[in-house]
Amino acid sequence: MKILFLVPDGVGIRNYLYSDLIPELRSCNAEICLYHKVSKSAIKEIEIVHKIKIENKEISDLNETFYLKFLRESTAYARLIYFKDFLKNKTILNFWGKNPTSFKLKAFYFSCKTLGTYLSKNYNLLRRYELKYEEKIKTTKAYQKAKEDLKILQPDFIINLHQRAPITTPVILAAQELRIKNSTVIFSWDNIPKGRLICRPDMYFVWSELMKKQLCLLYKEISPESVYIVGSPQFEFYKKKEFQQSKEAFFRQYKLDTSKKTICFSGDDKLTTPYDQFFLEDLCSSIQEFPKNERPQIIFRRCPVDFSDRYDFVLEKYKNDIVIVNPDWRVETPSQETNFTMIYPAYTDISLLVNTCLHSDVVVNLGSTMAHDFAVFDKPCLYVNYNPKRDENWSVEMLYQFEHFKSMENLDAVGWVNTPSELYPLLKIALSTPDLIAKERKQWLKKIIQHPLEKNSINLATQILEKCTSAS
Numbered sequence: 001m002k003i004l005f006l007v008p009d010g011v012g013i014r015n016y017l018y019s020d021l022i023p024e025l026r027s028c029n030a031e032i033c034l035y036h037k038v039s040k041s042a043i044k045e046i047e048i049v050h051k052i053k054i055e056n057k058e059i060s061d062l063n064e065t066f067y068l069k070f071l072r073e074s075t076a077y078a079r080l081i082y083f084k085d086f087l088k089n090k091t092i093l094n095f096w097g098k099n100p101t102s103f104k105l106k107a108f109y110f111s112c113k114t115l116g117t118y119l120s121k122n123y124n125l126l127r128r129y130e131l132k133y134e135e136k137i138k139t140t141k142a143y144q145k146a147k148e149d150l151k152i153l154q155p156d157f158i159i160n161l162h163q164r165a166p167i168t169t170p171v172i173l174a175a176q177e178l179r180i181k182n183s184t185v186i187f188s189w190d191n192i193p194k195g196r197l198i199c200r201p202d203m204y205f206v207w208s209e210l211m212k213k214q215l216c217l218l219y220k221e222i223s224p225e226s227v228y229i230v231g232s233p234q235f236e237f238y239k240k241k242e243f244q245q246s247k248e249a250f251f252r253q254y255k256l257d258t259s260k261k262t263i264c265f266s267g268d269d270k271l272t273t274p275y276d277q278f279f280l281e282d283l284c285s286s287i288q289e290f291p292k293n294e295r296p297q298i299i300f301r302r303c304p305v306d307f308s309d310r311y312d313f314v315l316e317k318y319k320n321d322i323v324i325v326n327p328d329w330r331v332e333t334p335s336q337e338t339n340f341t342m343i344y345p346a347y348t349d350i351s352l353l354v355n356t357c358l359h360s361d362v363v364v365n366l367g368s369t370m371a372h373d374f375a376v377f378d379k380p381c382l383y384v385n386y387n388p389k390r391d392e393n394w395s396v397e398m399l400y401q402f403e404h405f406k407s408m409e410n411l412d413a414v415g416w417v418n419t420p421s422e423l424y425p426l427l428k429i430a431l432s433t434p435d436l437i438a439k440e441r442k443q444w445l446k447k448i449i450q451h452p453l454e455k456n457s458i459n460l461a462t463q464i465l466e467k468c469t470s471a472s
Contacts, residue, residue: 159464176201254299382437407448
């Protein structure tokens with residue numbers, strides 16, 4: 001049997017293609033093929049990790065016509081409005097994220113919003129337009145090329161590693177016409193309310209019961225029988241001893257002080273948290289209140305896709321308190337830094353992230369998934385919850401009203417820093433008696449992701465193999 005991984009960009013490489021998923025499939029004599037839009041060096045890294053040669057083929061570009069893009073964007077906006085009304089959460093519209101500058105683009109997106117608003121009032125009509133988009137995709141060269149490629153590759157099963165990439169639509173639709181079983185993972189814990197489920201594969205692999213309920217609630221056409229709870233392999237790395245260094249070795253490598261408590265500040269992308277640099281500055285200022293012989297050190301891990309210089313002034317000002325431990329992600333050329341098809345995590349970044357979490361005592365950030373990463377090691381997270389700057393287009397209140405944060409309702413899942421002056425006292429507690437901060441962090445983690453974590457690759461591989469066998 002042959003399993004084809006649909007890889008539209010580099011961000012899913014660590015979570016799935018570096019995990020035990022490929023070895024689990026190969027242990028049952030499955031062939032592996034990558035149908036991808038990533039760099040040659042990324043493919044080579046995957047092959048080195050698993051010590052195998054992997055059949056691979058590049059996906060053709062999808063050159064959307066004006067009408068195709070109009071249909072896609074209009075239905076995406078309609079989804080957001082529908083979700084906003086259905087869930088009674090107006091922050092969902094923030095995921096639209098369009099801020100055109102030219103008159104032509106302003107007119108285009110105004111038209112998309114106009115049609116989208118109309119479609120959002122009638123779910124059946126919305127679905128007709130989504131299906132119309134799929135029918136139009138079938139008239140493209142990308143669709144015909146996908147059919148030709150799949151006939152040559154002859155996979156028994158296809159798994160898409162990112163549900164929102166438009167380039168995957170022709171492949172999924174071609175697979176359905178050729179009667180090849182096909183599926184998608186839901187890439188992240190916050191993806192479903194964002195309204196970018198591009199097409200409807202045969203089956204869905206999700207993180208948890210919570211995610212399954214949300215997917216079926218918001219997409220009426222998706223049957224619960226087609227949704228499988230398997231977790232996400234990205235968390236199993238934390239359970240593997242081979243990725244863990246001793247504290248002494250890790251600290252020696254990055255010139256950290258083993259006698260000091262350690263705070264990790266994890267950055268986010270510039271769009272999500274435009275004022276992250278000021279949160280880092282407040283954190284650095286707050287640790288000055290500790291007696292000098294008790295002052296903790298800060299590990300700064302920036303977001304892998306944030307190449308901005310916005311932190312530079314803080315890093316210089318507090319260079320004696322901050323140790324930079326940047327993620328190890330690779331880009332093909334500097335001009336392609338924002339191109340997700342040309343950026344990917346190196347395998348070494350797994351160990352880097354594991355040891356950052358393992359050997360830090362607490363993590364501070366603005367609403368980051370790193371709260372879950374630290375919870376794996378039963379370590380607390382402090383969410384900053386104040387506005388460092390006045391901005392009519394952005395606020396922490398808006399961010400924490402996003403739908404995925406409702407999963408922590410009635411749980412003491414994180415510590416809340418409501419003013420800069422609260423950082424010092426909360427850090428004192430988190431560093432000295434961590435069990436008093438975010439006491440239910442493990443419960444939140446179990447709500448978000450299927451346990452046991454170390455079985456997530458096995459769960460997904462088992463489902464793929466079962467469906468693959470039943471399809472043959």
